[in-house]
Amino acid sequence: MKVFKSIFSFYINSSIHVALAVFAMSWITLLKYRLPYDENSLYFVFFATITAYNFVKYFGLAKFHHRSLTNELKIIQLFSAFAFVLMCYFLFQLNSKVWWLLCVLAPITFLYAVPFVPKRLLFDNQQNLRQIGGVKVYIIALVWSFVTVLIPLLNFELGIDSEVIISLVQRFVLVIVLMLPFEIRDLQYDNLKLATIPQKIGIKKTKIIGVLLLFVFCFLELLKPETSSNPILSTLILISLTLLSLLFASKKQTKYYSSFWVESIPVFWLLALLLFA
Numbered sequence: 001m002k003v004f005k006s007i008f009s010f011y012i013n014s015s016i017h018v019a020l021a022v023f024a025m026s027w028i029t030l031l032k033y034r035l036p037y038d039e040n041s042l043y044f045v046f047f048a049t050i051t052a053y054n055f056v057k058y059f060g061l062a063k064f065h066h067r068s069l070t071n072e073l074k075i076i077q078l079f080s081a082f083a084f085v086l087m088c089y090f091l092f093q094l095n096s097k098v099w100w101l102l103c104v105l106a107p108i109t110f111l112y113a114v115p116f117v118p119k120r121l122l123f124d125n126q127q128n129l130r131q132i133g134g135v136k137v138y139i140i141a142l143v144w145s146f147v148t149v150l151i152p153l154l155n156f157e158l159g160i161d162s163e164v165i166i167s168l169v170q171r172f173v174l175v176i177v178l179m180l181p182f183e184i185r186d187l188q189y190d191n192l193k194l195a196t197i198p199q200k201i202g203i204k205k206t207k208i209i210g211v212l213l214l215f216v217f218c219f220l221e222l223l224k225p226e227t228s229s230n231p232i233l234s235t236l237i238l239i240s241l242t243l244l245s246l247l248f249a250s251k252k253q254t255k256y257y258s259s260f261w262v263e264s265i266p267v268f269w270l271l272a273l274l275l276f277a
Contacts, residue, residue: 006072010072010075012259013072013076014050014076014079014080015050015053015057016050017260017264018049019047019050020046020267021263021265021266022045022046022144023046024266024267024269024270025148025269026041026042026147026148027042027270028148028266028269028270028273029148029149029167030042030152031270031274038152040090040155041155042152043090044087044090044094045148045152047084047086047090048147049147050080050083050087051080051083054076054077054079054083055080056109058077094151094155095154097154097157098154098155101150101154105146108143137179140175141173141175141176144172144175146168148171149164149167163225166220166223166224167224169220170220173220174238177210177214177246178245178265180246181245181253181257181262183196184203184249184251184253185253185257185258187203203249203251207247211243214239217239218239221235234272234273237272238268238269238272241265241268241269245261245262245265249262
């Protein structure tokens with residue numbers, strides 16, 4: 001049991017699980033647009049997510065506490081380096097349109113972790129995008145939506161039309177809702193100057209906002225030219241799981257409520273699409 005707990009802890013802390021969620025959303029985009037499985041774009045997204053998330057999470061620790069890192073964090077550093085190498089390999093398999101998109105997304109990810117913002121805008125000395133009050137959830141949602149919608153499509157050289165824009169907005173809305181349980185969980189830890197959604201309007205109103213955003217998601221789905229019943233069924237599963245995860249979210253969550261179960265929802269969405277196809 002102890003070995004299993006260690007493996008599971010590494011699985012969560014090394015960002016493999018969140019990378020799997022991003023991978024699932026990217027594959028869903030291919031399925032929605034009836035495109036074949038594209039290992040280059042999907043594997044790039046997977047390893048890029050591991051690299052980016054571990055960079056954001058452990059940048060400060062690696063910089064200031066390198067000698068005192070725990071064994072798990074040292075292993076995560078090595079694993080992240082391995083993921084970075086694989087990310088670079090798959091990066092060179094992608095077409096130029098994806099590269100142009102990454103020229104925008106990469107600096108955002110870098111500045112999300114690395115200090116650069118004037119201290120007067122922040123509550124501490126971190127000076128990065130992550131610490132600017134009220135913007136964290138929107139930056140993450142923006143990056144997730146661009147990565148999971150545009151990278152798979154651009155690698156097939158598809159143009160950006162009205163349906164793609166609807167998909168982008170829809171994905172942006174969904175990621176915000178999926179992040180609300182994390183925001184609620186972190187109420188007891190976050191500095192008030194972060195100005196997260198639950199901090200500004202409270203848990204009850206946050207959940208109401210989340211429900212309204214799910215209605216927006218459903219409305220946008222109706223605007224897309226889907227005619228088969230399979231996307232509708234998978235969307236109902238997605239909405240049901242997301243709604244339940246939001247309604248049962250609280251400040252005193254179990255350890256893996258958000259970091260495992262909520263982040264598993266995109267995987268369940270993918271499985272529903274594959275099973276009912």
